[in-house]
Amino acid sequence: MGYTGIYSLLNAGKIIAGPDSIGTIASEVTDYQVKKVLIITDKGVWDAGLIEKPRQLLESNGIQVEIINSTPPEPEVEHVNEIFRTAKELACELVIGIGGGSSMDVAKLIAVMLTNDLSLREMIDKAPLRRRGVPTIMVPTTAGTGAEVTPNAIVLVPEEELKIGIVSSKMMPDCVILDPLMTVKLPAPITAATGMDALTHAIECYTSKKANPLSDTLALKAITLISRSIRIAYRNGSDIDARHDMLLGAMYGGMAIATSSTTAVHALAYPLGGKYRIPHGLSNAILLPHVMKFNMDHAEDKFKDIAIAMGINTNGLTDRQAAVKMIENLYSLIDDLNITMNLKDKGITEDDLDGMVEAAAKVTRLLDNNPKPMSKDDMCAIYKKLL
16 A cells, blocks of 8 residues: 555544443543543533433432533634633533534533743644543444544634644544434434544545555445445434444544545635635535545546446456446445535535635645645636536
8 A cells, every 4th residue: 555654543442332321421521430421412412411411310319410501513712712612610620521512522622721931822823732631431323423532622723714623642532322312312414524524534534645554445345334334324313323333423423534645625625714704514515525526536546446336346457447336426425415516505606716715725734635736726616616
């Protein structure tokens, strides 16, 4: 594969998985010898009643539980600061993130803000974290971001109309609980968008310039699990096996991010979320096949591997032919999941393209990892295909 350099994998301290694994949460918290915990979640998870069981388990074991359920879908800097001010007053000793990527990202940020004398703005400006945060436990209720096993947190910066990633090993969660029963109430459209987010992570990490044997193993497994189960989970949310596959696939995708990196899909997606508030998973889904088509001549052999992981019959095909089939399959998958491909529906016109390109071009942290160099003209051409 031509790997060069040194590579490493940073991972969560402990991973617990399987149906009803949420039942272990009290014993896990007890291990940290804390008396007061903070659960950070969002209104959707709260309204779905998913906080009740973990809260009851914790309280029945003598642990005081505080809850902040105001995490928005796309947290802005001030949203995080507001949650931090509340969390600081509550003086909790451990933070539990229950929800999608936004809730888990905010939980990671709050945990380190409680132990480091740094503002969120200083963290965005890359000031180093000197200490780990208070202990954290992550419980995903979507199978998408893989945030439960990454040292990353994404924040929307309105004045820059861009999402910015904060990355630090000090934010790696201490414990992860992957319970497919916590995802069965996830609506079909969110199942589709978050599932495509997870698939995007895996495909990008496998083709990234930072790819290595660790990330390749994780990414291919993620692609296999997601490809075989995303349609099933979309059609029948109560299928526990499919939900389990999706959670594992999303986690493996997150682990791949922790040792490799996403690339141009995410770079181009950030302005869509930052200015137009298009959900992250949807942004990735509509960009993925177009960016892969752009990358194809620089990654045909890897695209063939991805095709095989997706379950596509590549017998007798050249790398190029297999790569074409893989991209065709991505378009078919998006159609099967009823994901719209038209940015005009979001109010975006050709007049907006220059601003989107300029914003995306700033995300050099990810663009530099793309297997094929991408100019501003290339970015503009990809955005135009979505109009």
